[in-house]
Amino acid sequence: MNFDIPAELKALQEKTRRFIAEEIIPFEKDPRVTAHGPTEELRNELVAKAKAAGLLTPHASVELGGLGLDHFAKAIVFEEAGYSTLGPTALNIAAPDEGNIHLMEAVATEAQKERWLKPQVAGKIRSCFCMTEPDPGAGADPSMLQTLAVKDGDDYVINGRKWFITGATGASYAIIMARMEDGSATMFLADMDQPGITVERSMDALDACFTGGHGVVSFNNLRVPAADVLGEVGQGFRYAQVRLAPARLTHCMRWLGQARRAHDVASAYARKRQAFGKALGEHEGVGFMLADNEMDLHTSRLAIWHCAWVLDQGGKGKNESSMAKVICSEAEWRVVDRCVQVLGGQGVTAETIVARIWSDMRAFRIYDGPSEVHRWSLARNIMKPPKAAH
Incomplete structure (x- = not known):
């Protein structure tokens, strides 16, 4: 490497x-x-x-x-x-446009790319990815998918309800994950302004960084032509992995920039602010937090670069992206949380950008799979019998 x-x-x-x-x-x-x-x-x-x-x-x-x-x-x-x-x-x-663009470029037909992907790449339209559902539907466990698609002539009729759908308000089109009658899953493409799709409301959330917020979306007898199936019928879960492995990693990349910004703000403050006769950062309690920040930033960057290298070499990167997601979401969160502490009153107000970053970043440990699910997945792989040596 x-x-x-x-x-x-x-x-x-x-x-x-x-x-x-x-x-x-x-x-x-x-x-x-x-x-x-x-x-x-x-x-x-x-x-x-x-x-x-x-x-x-x-x-x-x-x-x-x-x-x-x-x-x-x-x-x-x-x-x-x-x-x-x-x-x-x-x-x-x-998110979610970055991951949707990657998925569409890998899976969509030329007609679908012309209709939705090209204007999206040009920044003219936005999209949303409709998979997460309220209880008892799909969340961290996608196999619990409740939204149902039924074949009806040349169309599919979709019924169901999604929530925490990032960017739903104002999105031009949606990628919809729905369960088929045989229990498999399929992805469908649909314009958001057509009958059968309702954005019920926007959900109040800690973060405020995604245009369109997070919405609750319902599908009521939504008719989707067979030509608007994304990829092959019944391959939805496989395509979800095509999207999610790189998308987890790009979350890590973007939030690393945010964590570095918070660290820069806190470090500048610690050099300037005087307390008990010397600069704040010269006190070990503060200086050690800044040192820990440097190490967490460095570790996160190495995890990202290693996973990126695996993907660029043609690997699937599923385990690597899970590890990077956990390492980075927790390390970068620690960085920002320490920065709030270093800044004191400045850190919990809008006097600096750090409070905003802190609020936005907390959900990173949940997006694209909470840390606990990734640990569980990694542990299952660890417990498999080792492959025989040749």
Whole structure:
């Protein structure tokens, strides 16, 4: 594994860093940043800036208008974008669109790409991914899927209810996971403005970083033509893994940028703030927290880069992405939590960006599988008998 950053990628890293600092961070206190995420107006303004800078949707293929970044390159650029709470929105790499773009490019037909993917890569539309359901439906255990799709002539009729659907309000289309009558699962594509789809409400959440917030969505006799099946009928769970393994990793990349931002704010404060006759950071209680931050940031970056390397080598990366998700979500959370402590009163108010990052990041330990599920999955693999040596 060679983790040296090539010169051209180093230049892209510096370009992204300057763009975020000069063009995006000034918008962080814009009143259009609401409790349910940046408004569509603000998103469009930020996307236009990224497009003008040549940084829009960098993970999409060059043929579709992106930069065609591999996983290691994404790790570099996404961390820089994540340095601002609005950076992923600007670059069109925020969840769920980033993962949906990856899935659509891998699985969708040419007609589906023309209809939905190309305008999405151009930043003109957003999407949502409808899998999570209220109890007793699918959550961390997707096999509990309750939303049902029944074949009716050339169509499928879908009924069910989803919740915590990120970006649902204002999304142009949805990828819907539904159970078939034989118990398998299938993904369907549907425009959100058609009869049969209702966004019931937006859910109040700790985070405020996703345009469209988190919605409750119901499907009532939604008719989806067979041409709008995503991939093959009955292969929904397999396609979910195509999406989730890289999506877990890109969460780690973006939040690493946020954690680094919080650490930079806390470190600057610890150097300047005086307490008991010396700089705050010169007290071991504070200095050790900053040292622990450096180690957690370093460990997270190595975990991300290793998993990115596995994926770039053609590996499935399922175990590696699970490990990276747990390592990074917990380490990066520790960094931000320590920063709140170092900042004291500054850390629990909007005087700095850290309180906002703290609130946004807490859910990272739950998104795309809580830490406990990933540990359980890894433990099951550990308990399998070792393969015989040849």
